[in-house]
Amino acid sequence: MTPPRAQRVALSTGVGLHLLEWGPASAPPLLLVHGFLDSAWSWQPAVQAGLAERFRVLAPELRGHGLSDRVGPGGYYHFYDYVADVAALVEALELEPMALVGHSMGGSVASYYAGAFPARVARLALLEGLGPLEDPTPLPERVAQWAVAWPAARRKAARGYASLEQAAARLRQSDELLTPELALWLAERTTTPDAEGRLHFQHDPVHLTRGPYPYTEAAAAEFWRRITCPVLAVEGERSPYAALRPVVERRLSHFSKVRSVTLQGAAHMLQRHQPAALAALLTDFFTEREPPEPAKSAAEP
Numbered sequence: 001m002t003p004p005r006a007q008r009v010a011l012s013t014g015v016g017l018h019l020l021e022w023g024p025a026s027a028p029p030l031l032l033v034h035g036f037l038d039s040a041w042s043w044q045p046a047v048q049a050g051l052a053e054r055f056r057v058l059a060p061e062l063r064g065h066g067l068s069d070r071v072g073p074g075g076y077y078h079f080y081d082y083v084a085d086v087a088a089l090v091e092a093l094e095l096e097p098m099a100l101v102g103h104s105m106g107g108s109v110a111s112y113y114a115g116a117f118p119a120r121v122a123r124l125a126l127l128e129g130l131g132p133l134e135d136p137t138p139l140p141e142r143v144a145q146w147a148v149a150w151p152a153a154r155r156k157a158a159r160g161y162a163s164l165e166q167a168a169a170r171l172r173q174s175d176e177l178l179t180p181e182l183a184l185w186l187a188e189r190t191t192t193p194d195a196e197g198r199l200h201f202q203h204d205p206v207h208l209t210r211g212p213y214p215y216t217e218a219a220a221a222e223f224w225r226r227i228t229c230p231v232l233a234v235e236g237e238r239s240p241y242a243a244l245r246p247v248v249e250r251r252l253s254h255f256s257k258v259r260s261v262t263l264q265g266a267a268h269m270l271q272r273h274q275p276a277a278l279a280a281l282l283t284d285f286f287t288e289r290e291p292p293e294p295a296k297s298a299a300e301p
Contacts, residue, residue, distance in 0.1 A: 002048060008067075009060070011088035013081070017060045018067035019089075020044075022052040029095040030055035030286065033086065035104030035129075037203050039066045041189045042103075045182065045275035046282075054283055055099070060089055062109070064204035066190065076150060077207060082109045087117065096120040099286045103127040103271060108220065115223025123286050125232040127270050127278075128239060130251045135214045142214060149209040158205060160198030167191050167199050177238070177266070177273045217251065224254040231258040232285045236266035236273070259285075 004020040011017060020040045030051065032043045040059035047057050061068040062082050071077060086109060090096055100121050102110025107129010114121040135142065161167040168183035175183075191199040233252060235242065252258050261281065266273040 002052075004044065004047075004059075009089060009092055011085055011092060013084050013088045015063045015069040015071070015085065017063070017069070017085060017089060019061070020059045022047045022057040023055050025056055027054065027056040028286075029093075029098040030057045031086075031090070031095060031098055031100050032057065032059040033100070033102040033106035033110050034059065034062065034065070035106045037065070037201070037207060038103070038106075039186070039190045039202070041066075041186055042269070043271055046271045046279045049276040050279035050283055054287065058093070058095070060086075062106070064207055066202050070204045071206075073154075076211070077204070078211065079108070079213065080112070083112045083116065086110075086113045090117075090120060097122040099123045099125075101125045101127065101282065102129045104129055104268065107131075108215075111220070111227065112223045114229065115226040118226055118228045121227070121229050123230050123232070124227065125234065125282055125285060127234045128236060128241060128268050130233065130248055131217065131220050132215055133244070133247070134216060135210075137214070139214070142210070143212045146210060146212040150206065153206045153209050156205060158200055160194060160200045161191070162198060164188055164191070164199065167201070175267070175269050175272065178269065182272060221251070221254040224251070225256070227255060229257065230285075231255045232282075233258060233260045234270060234278070234281065235260070235262050236268055236270050237262050237264045238267040238273075240268060 004022045007019050007021065009017050009019050018040070034040060034042055040061045043059045051057050063085055064070050064077050090098065097120055100110050100114060102108070107126040108131050110124060110129065111126060114124050161170065164184060164187045167187035168180065171183045171186060172178050172180070191201055193199055235248065252260055263270050263274055263277060263281065270278050
């Protein structure tokens with residue numbers, strides 16, 4: 001695989017994001033936002049399958065993920081922080097208007113950004129990115145659990161993995177369609193050795209705590225209804241979330257210009273499972289022309 005260009009971008013939000021970039025700098029910008037506990041490196045198979053030929057592809061690692069800054073002592077990862085970082089990144093790199101892709105949790109980040117700044121996004125693709133199910137836990141109980149789990153996560157020392165092969169096996173435990181070769185390739189790029197040589201995945205362990213503010217469809221829909229650009233929603237045929245199709249259909253109804261597609265042979269991590277098919281699908285969507293607006297007659301205002 002052709003290696004990307006890597007850089008660190010200091011944001012006005014106060015954090016620095018690690019960014020991977022592929023393709024010609026003069027091509028139209030395409031911003032890829034990864035999911036929970038994932039990495040910018042997960043996009044490389046799809047990028048190499050065709051996206052880098054048509055776009056200037058940029059894949060940041062969200063705060064607390066990969067080699068991007070962690071929030072540090074006293075800080076926490078509140079969801080809208082990710083949206084603020086994307087807004088700061090777009091401004092810093094002067095990317096607007098742009099094509100935007102979000103996978104899983106990154107889909108919520110991308111759609112919230114597109115709803116908050118609709119003029120800045122030309123087209124939006126959400127890959128299994130319409131949000132989780134709502135949590136019925138009463139808010140006081142959820143906050144109590146968070147308050148205890150947060151400092152405990154900072155104190156806890158993870159044992160890590162003795163080898164890349166062990167780390168790769170851990171990746172495959174949560175992704176049964178991930179090939180051994182790609183798992184090892186990802187493990188090599190998303191782990192860091194400690195002083196004893198044991199490998200740790202690069203995300204902040206605090207991410208493993210459940211935040212104090214629950215996801216609500218009503219709040220998400222406020223953003224979705226403000227999105228003015230065409231939207232492509234992609235679901236994996238073998239995704240564990242396929243049984244939630246009625247929920248997906250209801251959520252799609254909040255978008256004004258949306259198309260839904262199922263990617264065959266893919267589960268939740270579509271960009272790993274069917275990179276060529278996904279690259280072709282995204283390229284077609286991002287390069288197609290919108291139909292012209294109907295012409296008004298002279299009698300119309």
